[in-house]
Amino acid sequence: MMSTVNSNAFISQIIDAIIEVVGPGPVSLHEPRFDGNEWLYLKECLDSNYVSSVGKYVDQFEQSLANYTGAKYAISVVNGTAALQIALKLAGVNSGEEVLVPALTFVATANAVSHLGAIPHFVDSEESSLGIDVLKLREYLNANTEEQSGLCVNKSTNRVIRALVPMHTFGHPSDLEQLLLIAKDFNLVLVEDAAESLGSFFKGKHTGTFGLLGSLSFNGNKTITTGGGGAILTNNEALARRAKHLTTTAKISHKWEFDHDEIGYNYRMPNINAALGCAQIEKLPEKLIAKRELFKRYKEEFKRISGALIFEESSNCQSNYWLQTLLLEDDNLRLRDSLLDASNDIGIMTRPVWKLMSNISPYVNSPAMSLEGANSLYRRAINLPSSPALSLGTR
Numbered sequence: 001m002m003s004t005v006n007s008n009a010f011i012s013q014i015i016d017a018i019i020e021v022v023g024p025g026p027v028s029l030h031e032p033r034f035d036g037n038e039w040l041y042l043k044e045c046l047d048s049n050y051v052s053s054v055g056k057y058v059d060q061f062e063q064s065l066a067n068y069t070g071a072k073y074a075i076s077v078v079n080g081t082a083a084l085q086i087a088l089k090l091a092g093v094n095s096g097e098e099v100l101v102p103a104l105t106f107v108a109t110a111n112a113v114s115h116l117g118a119i120p121h122f123v124d125s126e127e128s129s130l131g132i133d134v135l136k137l138r139e140y141l142n143a144n145t146e147e148q149s150g151l152c153v154n155k156s157t158n159r160v161i162r163a164l165v166p167m168h169t170f171g172h173p174s175d176l177e178q179l180l181l182i183a184k185d186f187n188l189v190l191v192e193d194a195a196e197s198l199g200s201f202f203k204g205k206h207t208g209t210f211g212l213l214g215s216l217s218f219n220g221n222k223t224i225t226t227g228g229g230g231a232i233l234t235n236n237e238a239l240a241r242r243a244k245h246l247t248t249t250a251k252i253s254h255k256w257e258f259d260h261d262e263i264g265y266n267y268r269m270p271n272i273n274a275a276l277g278c279a280q281i282e283k284l285p286e287k288l289i290a291k292r293e294l295f296k297r298y299k300e301e302f303k304r305i306s307g308a309l310i311f312e313e314s315s316n317c318q319s320n321y322w323l324q325t326l327l328l329e330d331d332n333l334r335l336r337d338s339l340l341d342a343s344n345d346i347g348i349m350t351r352p353v354w355k356l357m358s359n360i361s362p363y364v365n366s367p368a369m370s371l372e373g374a375n376s377l378y379r380r381a382i383n384l385p386s387s388p389a390l391s392l393g394t395r
C-alpha cells in the first residue's frame, strides 16, 4: 500500500499527464461532434416535413450501417436498449429463462434481458480484453449446468439458460472466437451487445456480426450519435424482416387498413434521427483516426508513470477506442476515488467503470458466478476524456 505522500504525488503525476494530452479543463468525457452534413440533412427533413416515421434517411442509414459493419441487415430503432431487447427476443429468449451477461457492463445490458421477463445471470470479466473471462465461464458452465434435450439448464435454479451476451467494453472486442465455441458447446445463442463498439473489429470482422444478432447504440456519448438511437445487426433475412416488423408495431402493410398480427413495439427510429446518423457515419473513419491518435498521445504520456497503464487493444483486434481507459496497478479503492475527486475538481472529467450489476439494487438477487476479475477492474479502471475533437485540435 502506498503512503499518503506517495499517493498524492502519484495522483498529481497522472493529472499532469492527462492535462499534457487534453489541455487544461474543463474537459468532458465524450462529446459529440457535428462537422459534416448534419445541418444539410436535418434541414432537408424539416423542409420536406419528413421528420418522423416516413422518409428516406432511415433506409439510407440502415444501408450505411450494413455496408460499414459487413452485416447483411441493419434495422434502426429508438435506442440501444430497445435494439438489444428485440435482438434477444428474436434469439428466442423467453420469460423465466436466464441469459448470461457480464457483471461489468452498463445497466442497459441487464435491463434488456429483464424487459423480456428473463433473468440476467452475471459472469466474470478479465483484464486482457475487459470482456467475459472465457476460461472461467467454460469451467463454470461445466460445473453448474447440464444439458436437457438440447438446452442448457442451470442446475441450481432449474431454469433454461438461453443466451450468452458478450459486451465489448469501451470498444475493446471480447474473445469472440472462444465465446462462439462456448455458445456452441453449451447450446446457447450468442447475441452481442456491441453498443460501444461501432468501428471495432475482431480478427478483421466487425463486432456485432459474430452472433446470431447484435445491437448498436447511437446515444449522444457514443462514437457516432443520432441523438438517441440504436440498431439490430443480423445476417439472417427472416430475423431481419421480423425485427423490422416487430419494431414498427407489427403492422401488416396495406393501403389504408390498420391491422397488426402480433403485439409489436413502437421502436422505429424517426427519420430526423436517421438523418443525423447518415451525416455522422460519413465521418466515422475520421473520428476513429482521431480516437486512435488520442490513444497514442495518452500512451506516450503514461509511459513515464509507473503504477498506471493505458489500456491497449490486443494484437488480434482493432478497437474504436471509444473511452480511453487507465488501469491502476494497485487494487486500492481509496486511491481510485482520490484520483477521481482530484481530476473532477479541476474540471477534467474522469469516471470509474459502472458498479457491478450484481451490486446494484435491482439485480442483487440475480444469479452470479464469483466475480474477482470484474471486481478488480471496478477498483482499478478509470475512463479518461475521449472526445475525438481532443486530437483534432478544434475542441
Ligand SMILES: *Cc1c(COP(=O)(O)O)cnc(C)c1O
Binding pocket: 079, 080, 081, 082, 105, 106, 108, 109, 167, 193, 195, 196, 217, 218, 219, 229, 230
Ligand atoms: C450505451 C449502451 C447501451 C445502449 O444504451 P442506449 O442509451 O439505450 O442507446 C447498451 N449497452 C451498453 C454496454 C452501452 O454502453
